[in-house]
Amino acid sequence: MTAGPGRSGPRLRWHLAANSGVIAWLVGLLGVSLAHPFVPESRWLLVHLLLLGAVTNAVFVWSAHFADALLKNPSPSRRGQVVRLVVLNAGVLAVVAGIVTGTWTLTLAGAVGVGGAAAAHGVAIALQGHRALPSRFGASVRYYVAASACLPVGAALGTLLARHLGELLHGRLVLAHVAVNVLGWLGLTVLGTLLTLWPTILRTRIAEGAERQSRQALPVLVVSLVLVIAAALAGVRVVTGVALLGYLAAALWSLRPMLSAARAKPPQTYAAWSVLAAVAWLAVSLAWLAGLVLLAPDWAAAGEATHRVAVPLAAGFAAQVLLGALTYLLPVVRGGGPSVVRATTDVLERGAALRVVVANAGLVLLLLPAPSVVRVLVSALVLAAYASFLVLLPLALRTARRSESTAAPTRARHQPEPLAEVRTRHTGWAMAGLSAVVLAVALGAAVDPTALGTASAASAGVAATGHTTSVRVEARDMRFHPDSVDVPAGNRLVIEVVNRDSDVHDLALETGQSTGRLSTGQTGRVQVDVVGRDLDGWCTIVGHRQMGMVFSVNVVDVPAAASPKSGNAHHSPRQGGTMQGGTTQGGTMPHDSAARGAAVRPDFLAKPPAGFTARDARLAPAPGSRVHRVSLVAQEVEREVAVGVRQRLWTFNGTAPGPVLHGRVGDRFEVTLRNDAGMGHSIDFHAGALAPDAPMRTIAPGGSLTFSFTAQRAGIWMYHCSSMPMSLHIANGMFGAVVIDPPRLPRVDREYLLVQSELYLGAQGGTADPAKVAAERPDATVFNGFANQYDHDQLKARAGERVRVWVLDAGPNRPSSFHVVGSQFDTVFLEGSYLTRRGSAGTVGGAQALALQPAQGGFVELSFPEAGDYPFVSHIMVDAERGAHGVFRITR
Numbered sequence: 005m006t007a008g009p010g011r012s013g014p015r016l017r018w019h020l021a022a023n024s025g026v027i028a029w030l031v032g033l034l035g036v037s038l039a040h041p042f043v044p045e046s047r048w049l050l051v052h053l054l055l056l057g058a059v060t061n062a063v064f065v066w067s068a069h070f071a072d073a074l075l076k077n078p079s080p081s082r083r084g085q086v087v088r089l090v091v092l093n094a095g096v097l098a099v100v101a102g103i104v105t106g107t108w109t110l111t112l113a114g115a116v117g118v119g120g121a122a123a124a125h126g127v128a129i130a131l132q133g134h135r136a137l138p139s140r141f142g143a144s145v146r147y148y149v150a151a152s153a154c155l156p157v158g159a160a161l162g163t164l165l166a167r168h169l170g171e172l173l174h175g176r177l178v179l180a181h182v183a184v185n186v187l188g189w190l191g192l193t194v195l196g197t198l199l200t201l202w203p204t205i206l207r208t209r210i211a212e213g214a215e216r217q218s219r220q221a222l223p224v225l226v227v228s229l230v231l232v233i234a235a236a237l238a239g240v241r242v243v244t245g246v247a248l249l250g251y252l253a254a255a256l257w258s259l260r261p262m263l264s265a266a267r268a269k270p271p272q273t274y275a276a277w278s279v280l281a282a283v284a285w286l287a288v289s290l291a292w293l294a295g296l297v298l299l300a301p302d303w304a305a306a307g308e309a310t311h312r313v314a315v316p317l318a319a320g321f322a323a324q325v326l327l328g329a330l331t332y333l334l335p336v337v338r339g340g341g342p343s344v345v346r347a348t349t350d351v352l353e354r355g356a357a358l359r360v361v362v363a364n365a366g367l368v369l370l371l372l373p374a375p376s377v378v379r380v381l382v383s384a385l386v387l388a389a390y391a392s393f394l395v396l397l398p399l400a401l402r403t404a405r406r407s408e409s410t411a412a413p414t415r416a417r418h419q420p421e422p423l424a425e426v427r428t429r430h431t432g433w434a435m436a437g438l439s440a441v442v443l444a445v446a447l448g449a450a451v452d453p454t455a456l457g458t459a460s461a462a463s464a465g466v467a468a469t470g471h472t473t474s475v476r477v478e479a480r481d482m483r484f485h486p487d488s489v490d491v492p493a494g495n496r497l498v499i500e501v502v503n504r505d506s507d508v509h510d511l512a513l514e515t516g517q518s519t520g521r522l523s524t525g526q527t528g529r530v531q532v533d534v535v536g537r538d539l540d541g542w543c544t545i546v547g548h549r550q551m552g553m554v555f556s557v558n559v560v561d562v563p564a565a566a567s568p569k570s571g572n573a574h575h576s577p578r579q580g581g582t583m584q585g586g587t588t589q590g591g592t593m594p595h596d597s598a599a600r601g602a603a604v605r606p607d608f609l610a611k612p613p614a615g616f617t618a619r620d621a622r623l624a625p626a627p628g629s630r631v632h633r634v635s636l637v638a639q640e641v642e643r644e645v646a647v648g649v650r651q652r653l654w655t656f657n658g659t660a661p662g663p664v665l666h667g668r669v670g671d672r673f674e675v676t677l678r679n680d681a682g683m684g685h686s687i688d689f690h691a692g693a694l695a696p697d698a699p700m701r702t703i704a705p706g707g708s709l710t711f712s713f714t715a716q717r718a719g720i721w722m723y724h725c726s727s728m729p730m731s732l733h734i735a736n737g738m739f740g741a742v743v744i745d746p747p748r749l750p751r752v753d754r755e756y757l758l759v760q761s762e763l764y765l766g767a768q769g770g771t772a773d774p775a776k777v778a779a780e781r782p783d784a785t786v787f788n789g790f791a792n793q794y795d796h797d798q799l800k801a802r803a804g805e806r807v808r809v810w811v812l813d814a815g816p817n818r819p820s821s822f823h824v825v826g827s828q829f830d831t832v833f834l835e836g837s838y839l840t841r842r843g844s845a846g847t848v849g850g851a852q853a854l855a856l857q858p859a860q861g862g863f864v865e866l867s868f869p870e871a872g873d874y875p876f877v878s879h880i881m882v883d884a885e886r887g888a889h890g891v892f893r894i895t896r
Contacts, residue, residue, distance in 0.1 A: 018082060019337045022065045025093055026330070027397070029057030034391050045104050045635050047678055047708070051318050052103075055185065056096050056118070059322050060155070063193050064089055064125055066333065067148045070197055071129045074144055075136035084128055092121040099162075106633040106674075108166055115163040119156030122189070126152025143219045147196025150226055154188030157233070174710055175307025179244065179297065180236040182310050186317050187251060188229050191286065194325055195225070195258050198279070202262045205276050205332050208269045211261035221258035225251055241306060245298035252290040259283060274356030278328030281364050285320030289313050299525065304698050308707045315706070319386070320367050327393050335400065340408050347407040351400035355392065361437030363389040369445065371706070379680070381444035389437075462515045466536030469494035473535075477511065477555070479522070480504040482548065482728055484511065484541075488556035491535045497557065499530040506702040507684030507727060509548065511555060513541045521545075521682070523704040535559060545683050547732035550774045603776075604768045606646035606784055606791055608887060618797035619659075619788045623755040623810060626666040626745060634665060634675045638685040638725070638738070645763055646784060646791035646887065652771050653737035654681060654725070660737030660789045661759045661814065662723070665691075668745050671715050675699075678708040684727050689713060690859065691721035691742040702727045718746035719836045720757075720812050720861035729774070734816040735764050736772040737789070741812045741861070746833065752865065753805035758787045758822070760856075760878060760888060761814040780817045785883035787890055794876075794890025801868060801894050808865045809876075815858030821879035822854040824866060824892065829854070831865035853879050868894040 033053040040046035068085055071077075095117025102111030126149050133145045161181040165174065199218045203210045231247035262283070271277050296309035335348035366386035370379060475489045477499055484501075491497050501511045503522040511530055512518035519528025532539070541555035542548075636656045643660065645651050656662030665673065677687050684702040692713025699711030724730075725738035741759055762782035764772040776782070784791045801807050813820040829851040830842040838844075840851055842865065854864050868874060874892040877884035 019065075019334075022085070022089065023062075023330075023334070025061040025089060026058050026065070027394070029053055029061060030394055033058060034387075034394060037387050045633070047635070048103060049100065051314060052100065054318055055190070055322055056099065059190060059326050060092065060096070060118075061089070062326055062330070063151070063190065064092060064121075066329070067129065067151070067193055067197070068125070069337075070200070071132060071145050071148060074141045074200070075132055077132065077136070084124075088121045088125050088128075091117050095121060103166060106629055106631055108631075111166045112163050115159040119159035122152050122155035122159075140215060141200055143215060143222060144196040144199050146222060147192050150222065151189050151192035151196070154184045154192070154229070158185035158189060175303035175305070175310070176236050176239055178307040179310045180233045182314055182317070183229060183232045183236065183248075186322070187232070187290075190322060191255070192225060195221070195255060198259065198262055198283075201329065201332075202279065203265055205273070205279065206265055206269050206271065208265055211264050214261035217260060218258050221254045224254035225258070228254060239303060241297055241300060241303065245294045248290055248294035248297065252287060252294065255290070256287065273332075274353045274360060275328045275332035277356065277360045278324045278331065281360060282321045282325035282328065285316050285324065285367075289316045289321060292316075304709070308703065308709060311708050312706055316367060316371065320364070323390055324363065327390065331393070334397070335404070338401070338404055340404055344404050344407045348400045348404040351403050352393070352396050354396060357431070357434040358437035359389045359392055361434045362386065362440055365438060365441045369441065378445055381447060382441065385440055385444055462513075462532045462536060462539060463534040464536035466494045466534060468496070468534045472496040472498060474498045474500070476500045476502070478502050478504045479509040479511070479543070479553070482551045482553055484553060484555045487554065488558055490558050490560050492561045493536055493559050495535055497532040497535050500527060501530065502527045506704070508545060508682070508704055509543050509553065510545065511541055512544050513539050513557070515539060518544070532557075546736075546771050547729040547774045550732075550778060551729050603765050603773060603783070604649050606649050606765070606887070608646075608784075608792060608885070610647035612647050612796050616796050618793040619790065621756045621758060621788060621794070621799055623664065623743060623757040624666060626668055630668075630671050632665065632667055632671060632673045634673055636662065636675065636677050636687065638677065638679045638681045640681045642769055643789075645765075645786070645789060649765065650769050651763070651765060652769055654685065654733060654771075655737045656687070656740055660739070661761070662738070662740030664740065664757055665742040666745075667715055667742070669715055669718055669747060671744070672712060673715065674710070674712040676708060676710045677703065679703045679705050681705060685725050685733070685738065686727045687723060688726040689721070689723045689742065691715050691723070691744060696726075700726050715742075715744045717836060718744045720744075720810050720863065722812055722814055722859045722861070724814070729777075731777050731816045732772060732774050734814065735762060735777045739814040741810070743810055752808040754801050755808045755810070756799055757810040757812075759789075759812045759814050760785065760787055760818075760820045761789065762786075762816065762818050763791070763887070777816070782818065782886075784887040785818055785878060786887045791887030792889050798873070798891040798893035801892060803868055803870050803894050803896055806865060806867050807892075808863055810861065810863040811854055811856065812861035813856040813858050817858060818883060819858065819880065820856045820883070820888070822856070822864070823852060823877055823879040825875040825877065826872070827866050827868055827874055828852060829864040829866050832862065833864075834862035835860055868892065870894070871896045
């Protein structure tokens with residue numbers, strides 16, 4: 005399986021051409037990773053460009069290569085391989101195009117091509133094995149045949165997923181799809197290959213009994229995989245979870261010789277570390293997935309769990325096994341002699357320890373709850389660690405060409421570097437990688453702190469008793485249960501908090517101790533060494549404290565000599581303290597804007613800098629397709645909301661309002677919501693009628709859900725986050741509009757859309773002030789998310805043109821009375837019906853305002869009689885004067 009100088013002819017050209025597909029898909033993956041906020045279906049693309057594109061191409065190429073070597077086929081036919089690779093890549097391109105454009109027939113055609121190519125690949129290897137003489141490593145070939153039977157099944161399940169057959173069935177299909185593709189197609193191939201590849205990478209002998217254990221594991225792996233798929237599709241979660249554990253046990257049994265070899269000869273190269281890390285991620289991910297499936301309350305939650313585990317399976321297992329194997333194999337098959345292979349490998353191995361540490365430490369952090377800024381910085385580091393392979397590869401190939409052209413006829417004997425020096429260098433690179441990850445976390449925490457600072461001491465001068473008071477607290481239904489604990493003065497306090505809610509929570513005490521953010525099912529602990537006075541605690545997620553997530557530590561049996569003096573007395577809200585801007589005096593609340601400084605006040609007469617561009621208010625025509633596949637991502641972003649005023653918004657796809665959706669009565673909307681924020685979010689579509697239990701539930705950070713609805717009635721409908729406190733989530737930017745055109749809606753010359761909402765400003769760069777929201781005291785009322793923006797970048801039309809203006813009042817609290825100064829409406833459509841309509845028999849009247857309550861909407865139509873500037877406002881004049889104002893600029 006090694007290549008010498010004589011192989012740098014046709015075989016070299018073949019491998020360079022065959023692996024070009026792998027590299028091309030990796031380059032595409034890098035491009036989507038960099039541009040993912042602007043790419044439709046980006047999450048799906050990231051996973052499938054890696055697994056279906058790059059990894060599947062690699063499996064086709066290298067399983068055929070290893071089958072030829074193991075079965076001693078000296079002159080394999082390339083024609084069939086070329087045809088299969090062409091069909092495979094055409095199929096993958098069709099699947100990608102079908103998902104991105106929402107064309108199911110194209111997705112189906114691509115899946116047929118992918119499945120057909122995989123089936124033909126497996127048949128070719130099976131026939132080759134049948135004709136060949138018995139081989140010591142025939143078990144590996146049987147792994148390849150079994151793996152090839154999996155991809156057609158996975159392609160079929162993926163096609164059904166693209167059809168969106170319902171939330172409960174969706175969860176079952178997701179788990180079966182991931183199992184058959186990742187554990188079957190990829191997992192079986194990797195397990196079969198590592199039997200011979202791993203000792204080759206380590207440059208050691210195959211362990212005694214490795215072939216036997218590999219043969220023994222294969223039937224158990226196949227049976228377990230079949231049970232996982234069948235039980236998932238049948239909806240039997242217990243059997244599914246147990247079968248996953250069975251697959252894990254069999255995989256570990258087959259890998260046992262590999263781990264023994266690693267102990268005997270520790271890995272010292274990127275290839276070895278990367279493959280070993282990939283195997284570790286496979287084991288951890290399988291155990292995690294099995295646990296989540298067994299503990300999930302239903303199949304919708306099990307489907308979400310599968311989406312969560314898909315990240316470590318793809319980025320931890322698949323990506324690392326691919327890059328590690330290519331780092332070793334490409335120099336070998338390129339050949340050119342020992343010195344050329346060594347020179348090529350040295351380039352691909354540059355910064356090995358740093359890259360491996362950054363990738364794996366970063367992946368661990370990305371699986372933990374963290375502020376979005378930290379996740380972005382760490383994600384960039386992980387991406388750079390992986391993308392470095394694409395940078396080093398052309399350098400390695402250039403080095404190989406130079407080494408061949410300059411190599412002396414008689415090569416000097418290679419003198420290996422002393423092992424101690426190698427280990428010292430690797431240790432230095434590893435520390436540099438770990439330091440880079442720690443620095444990213446520190447920078448992210450500095451930008452978006454998530455931990456409390458230390459306040460005054462809890463002991464208040466009371467001596468320790470040596471006793472401990474322990475309490476178990478559950479966070480559920482926006483409350484702590486119990487919400488208080490009595491502690492004898494001087495005792496040590498241990499609070500164990502379990503999150504039983506669907507949202508993210510934490511518990512922090514005013515003295516600084518905190519559980520950290522807890523996702524559903526997670527447990528955290530708060531410990532106070534000596535309790536000498538009453539303490540307040542609360543959930544620091546924005547708005548949760550205002551909803552009642554507070555906790556009390558009540559001290560009993562306080563020694564008289566240790567009673568707090570009046571100057572140090574602690575006051576809580578329950579004891580007559582005051583609440584100011586969401587912060588209790590005597591404590592801190594860093595997740596609320598008001599705790600970080602005084603709220604900013606917008607200057608409504610301020611002018612933006614030259615070149616200011618307002619949000620495009622034009623309503624794009626409804627797409628021709630009657631099925632709308634919508635991908636929404638909950639994100640935390642900092643945006644300007646008035647001239648010189650910046651706020652940290654919670655958004656759908658990075659904008660407030662979120663993306664405008666446009667369709668017709670009878671159109672079907674298939675919605676995928678992914679939560680990339682640091683707290684729980686959800687979505688409520690008023691445009692559809694369906695039971696809200698599953699599709700509108702709160703999902704934790706990193707989670708996702710998919711649901712669908714059919715638009716049955718016309719109008720402009722609001723969508724918004726429905727997580728509690730709902731008023732705060734809407735006020736901080738999580739809302740948008742869905743326009744469903746009435747039947748036979750006449751064409752107009754221009755069509756605009758305005759969403760009115762309120763701003764409850766916190767400190768510069770902070771989030772909305774929960775106290776202002778609760779008190780209904782907005783700082784500004786705006787159209788399309790920015791105060792007075794259409795005063796500075798006016799809406800355009802020509803005199804005599806017919807203009808339609810859709811208006812939605814997103815609130816969360818203020819009504820609207822939309823009016824255009826200097827004009828009248830001859831058509832008014834409010835909440836599904838026409839109040840007045842141009843051209844209707846006997847109609848001579850008009851309208852001067854469109855009156856809306858929060859969550860109501862409609863449209864008006866008008867023509868401007870002559871050129872000039874026509875202001876438009878909410879005729880609730882206090883709102884017009886604080887930002888709900890704009891201008892139509894009419895030209896001839």
